[in-house]
Amino acid sequence: MRRVAPALLASALLTGSLVGCSTETRPAQSRQAPPAEPPPTATETPRVPAGTAPQRAFPVGVRQLKLTRDGRALPVTLWYPAAGEAGGAVKRSATAAEGRFPVVMFSHGLGGRPDDYATLLTRWAAAGFVVAAPTFPHTSRGADGNVLDVLNQPADVSYALTQVLALDGRAGDPLRGRLDAERVAAAGHSAGGVTTIGLFTAGRDERLDAGVVFAGTAIGVGTAFAGATAPQLFVHGELDEVVEYAAGKAAYDKVPWPKAMLSLPKGDHGRTLLSDGAALRVVSDTSVEFLRWTLYGDPAAKGRISTDATRGDIATFDDHL
Numbered sequence: 001m002r003r004v005a006p007a008l009l010a011s012a013l014l015t016g017s018l019v020g021c022s023t024e025t026r027p028a029q030s031r032q033a034p035p036a037e038p039p040p041t042a043t044e045t046p047r048v049p050a051g052t053a054p055q056r057a058f059p060v061g062v063r064q065l066k067l068t069r070d071g072r073a074l075p076v077t078l079w080y081p082a083a084g085e086a087g088g089a090v091k092r093s094a095t096a097a098e099g100r101f102p103v104v105m106f107s108h109g110l111g112g113r114p115d116d117y118a119t120l121l122t123r124w125a126a127a128g129f130v131v132a133a134p135t136f137p138h139t140s141r142g143a144d145g146n147v148l149d150v151l152n153q154p155a156d157v158s159y160a161l162t163q164v165l166a167l168d169g170r171a172g173d174p175l176r177g178r179l180d181a182e183r184v185a186a187a188g189h190s191a192g193g194v195t196t197i198g199l200f201t202a203g204r205d206e207r208l209d210a211g212v213v214f215a216g217t218a219i220g221v222g223t224a225f226a227g228a229t230a231p232q233l234f235v236h237g238e239l240d241e242v243v244e245y246a247a248g249k250a251a252y253d254k255v256p257w258p259k260a261m262l263s264l265p266k267g268d269h270g271r272t273l274l275s276d277g278a279a280l281r282v283v284s285d286t287s288v289e290f291l292r293w294t295l296y297g298d299p300a301a302k303g304r305i306s307t308d309a310t311r312g313d314i315a316t317f318d319d320h321l
Contacts, residue, residue, distance in 0.1 A: 046231055046258070046294050048183055048209050053296035054099070054128040057086035061094030061125075063174070065167075067134070069159040072152075076160050077114040077133045079125035080175065090122055096174055099128075102183035102295035103164060105157050106133040107192030109215075109270060110150075111141050117189065120273055123284045129291060130179060132164045139191055151220055153195040154203030157186060161207065183295040187212035187287075189270055190243060197221050197251060200230055210294035212287055215240055215269055217247040223254035231258040231321060233290045235283055237267020252318075261318040262286055262309050282314045293321075 058081035065076040081101055082094035104124060108114055114121070114133035121131045134156055138149035161184065168179035184207050188196035193216020199205050201218070204227045211232045232255045236248040245263070252261045264272065264279060272279045285308040292301035302321065309317035 046209060046297065047228055048295060048297040050299060051297040053292035053298040053301055054081075057126045058082060058097050058128060059084045059086050059088060059094065059126070060090045060122045061092070061096065062090050063093050065132075065164065067160055067163050069156060072137045072156065074134045074137065074156055074160055076164065077135070078164070078175075079118075079121050079131040079133075080178070081125055081128055081130070086126065090118070093174070096178045099178065100180040101128055101130045101178060102180050102185070102291070103130045103132060103161070104212075104291065104295075105161050105164075105184070105186045106131055107153060107157060107186070107188030107195040108133065108136070108140065109188075109190030109192050110139050110147060111145070112189070112192075113141050117273055119276055119280065120284050120287075124288060124291065127288045127292065129295070130164075130175070132160060134160045147191070150191045150194050151198075153191075154198035154205070154221070157195060157199060158203070158205045161205065181207070184208055185210040185212065185291060185295055187214070188216065189214040189273060190216065193217065193243075193248075194219065194221055197223075200225050200227070200232070210291065212290065213248070213251070214273065215243050215248060216251065217243050218251035218254070219247070223251055225254065225256055229257045231290075231294050232260075233287060234259070234261040235264070235287070236261065237264045237269060237272065239265075239267060240269045242269040258321045260290070260305065260309075260321050263316045263318070264314065265316070267315075278312060279314050282308065282311055285311075286315075286317075 061080050061082035063078050067074040081097040083097045124131050136153055138144055138146040165181045167173045167175045186196045186199045186208050193213045196211050196213050197218050198221035201222050201224050206227050210230055213234045215236055234252040236245050238245045289301045289305045292298045306319050
């Protein structure tokens with residue numbers, strides 16, 4: 001990846017821990033995005049063939065995958081649709097449901113871990129997606145907190161994706177024959193949002209069909225979005241005390257593909273993602289329908305995105321999908 005000013009990246013992300021977000025807020029004027037040119041009307045469609053997403057909810061299984069890339073330990077948590085009736089607690093090493101499921105790579109924020117986001121990620125798995133979340137070696141909770149290592153994380157995610165997809169053909173693996181390598185997305189929060197943007201810019205992974213960015217910024221990875229059309233969903237709190245709303249909006253404005261931004265007027269940097277509540281339900285339902293559309297090619301799901309996004313006046317929705 002190209003070199004960037006380390007001080008800029010560090011200042012944007014150094015306090016970006018998911019679980020340690022400050023409750024202080026900045027003056028309202030500091031959160032306002034400068035006037036921007038109207039985004040181009042989206043005319044391209046996702047490259048995933050039209051199809052239908054599962055209408056049922058699945059129970060969810062979870063397992064761990066131990067990976068190492070060039071000496072970098074990358075344990076991956078996998079949540080996946082399991083066999084049986086929906087409901088109940090997530091079951092470790094449960095039998096996978098029948099079918100072939102799209103894959104979503106999720107990147108945690110600075111000082112976080114995949115399990116912090118389990119409420120959201122298990123909802124994705126219950127909707128019919130295999131969610132793979134690496135624990136990064138320097139930016140996870142308990143690590144050395146080297147914020148500049150975020151620039152190595154897009155390559156970590158690409159490596160982990162290769163290893164996860166390989167399970168589909170591995171004899172004896174519980175996910176053998178269950179992964180659809182032609183339907184893949186990336187998502188992430190805060191430093192993980194930077195990682196996700198990087199997977200569509202400087203570290204473009206052409207296997208990715210869509211992206212979901214929570215409280216992210218393009219500092220360090222740039223906004224030179226490249227490659228095939230990959231629709232993007234941005235989610236950002238307008239009271240974000242770590243990554244200013246304007247910074248996320250600026251990255252969103254540069255996306256050249258079909259895109260939408262879910263803005264939470266009362267949202268902070270990420271506590272909405274931690275536990276169930278009205279705001280998380282709006283975020284999870286909106287993101288599920290976005291993934292159903294972009295990865296299953298389900299046109300009916302696309303029609304439900306804006307309805308879920310604007311339910312209860314919790315968020316506003318800039319829709320260019």
